[in-house]
Every structure is written in C-alpha cells, then in structure tokens.
Amino acid sequence: MGGSVEWFDLKGILALSGFLISLISLYFTWQNRKLAVNQEKRRTPLLVPALINGFFRRADGGNGRLYALHLTVSNPTDANNAISNAELAITYLTIQRVELTVRLKANDPKATSFVLGQEDFSLSVPFTITAHNAVSGWLRFHLPAKIFETAEIQSYRLILTDAHQQSSEIAPNLMQEYRDETAV
Incomplete structure (x- = not known):
C-alpha cells in the first residue's frame, strides 16, 4: 500500500461542500428577493x-x-x-x-x-x-x-x-x- 487513504474521497467532499454553499447562497438570495419586493411595495404611491x-x-x-x-x-x-x-x-x-x-x-x-x-x-x-x-x-x-x-x-x-x-x-x-x- 502506498499510504493513501481509500475512504477519503476528496472529489466527493468538494462536490458536497460546493452543493451546500450553493444552497446557502440560494437561501440568502431568496431572502434578499423578498426584502426587495417588500421595499418596492413600500415605494408604490399611496395616500x-x-x-x-x-x-x-x-x-x-x-x-x-x-x-x-x-x-x-x-x-x-x-x-x-x-x-x-x-x-x-x-x-x-x-x-x-x-x-x-x-x-x-x-x-x-x-x-x-x-x-x-x-x-x-x-x-x-x-x-x-x-x-x-x-x-x-x-x-x-x-x-x-x-x-x-x-x-x-x-x-x-x-x-x-x-x-x-x-x-x-x-x-x-x-x-x-x-x-x-x-x-x-
């Protein structure tokens, strides 16, 4: 054996990390969109x-x-x-x-x-x-x-x-x- 660890899959861990980061980014993007929509509603003229x-x-x-x-x-x-x-x-x-x-x-x-x-x-x-x-x-x-x-x-x-x-x-x-x- 050449000293490598077979259970450690670097590519899989990087893919999973990238997927989790994209989910977190999607969550914050959705929250920012809701905030922007609410701000736009408050800018609509109303007396x-x-x-x-x-x-x-x-x-x-x-x-x-x-x-x-x-x-x-x-x-x-x-x-x-x-x-x-x-x-x-x-x-x-x-x-x-x-x-x-x-x-x-x-x-x-x-x-x-x-x-x-x-x-x-x-x-x-x-x-x-x-x-x-x-x-x-x-x-x-x-x-x-x-x-x-x-x-x-x-x-x-x-x-x-x-x-x-x-x-x-x-x-x-x-x-x-x-x-x-x-x-x-």
Missing part, C-alpha cells in the same frame, strides 16, 4: 385621506354656497408624494329629476374662509406629503347660486388626485350647516 369635519353655509349676498372640509392625508410609503388636484363632486337632482354631478375645484377665490380658526390651517393645492408623514388642513369650495337654488343635493365626494394621477375618494356622509352663533 390615505381621512375627513375630520365637513361644513357648509350660504355665501354672503346669496352668491351660492360655501363648503369647508377639514381633512388629514397620510403617506405611509417610502416615497414622497403630492396632492396635485382636489375636487368636491356634488351629485344633485334637477327640477326635471335628472341626476347631474358638478365638480368644484378646491380653494376657488370665491370660497372664503368661514370656520373659526380655519385661515391658519388652509391647504393650498398642490401640496407635498413627505414619506411616512401626514398633512392636515382645510379645503374650501364654492357652489354657484344657479345650481344651489334649483337642485336637490344627493351626495358629496371629495376626490384627491396625487402626482402619479392616482385618485383617492372620501364620501362625506353628513355635511353640517355652519352657523356662527357668536356673531352679532
């Missing part, structure tokens, strides 16, 4: 709006109706986002019983502030919402008198469109009439 209060009142001089909506919009994702457009869609019935919808742009110059303390917390569209942050404030809308006088309002929807043209909607169930009981 979560919540309505705090909704008020309306007649505009001065019989010039229609004013709406003020207090909302909070949160951004739970890893990417910054922005609200590029905000509209209040009002569905109403005409005298002829035809259902129509009008969309009012936020912060129309005729939509003056009427809720106490609202001026300090007005949202100006467009507005930015950084990652993992929330923005809260008031949006104001003006409904012209021509529509308001001859219509029976059926429903409201607040439509927020982000910078990626994705829309989020809130349907206020109840709009409260605002009355300033402290005014003389």
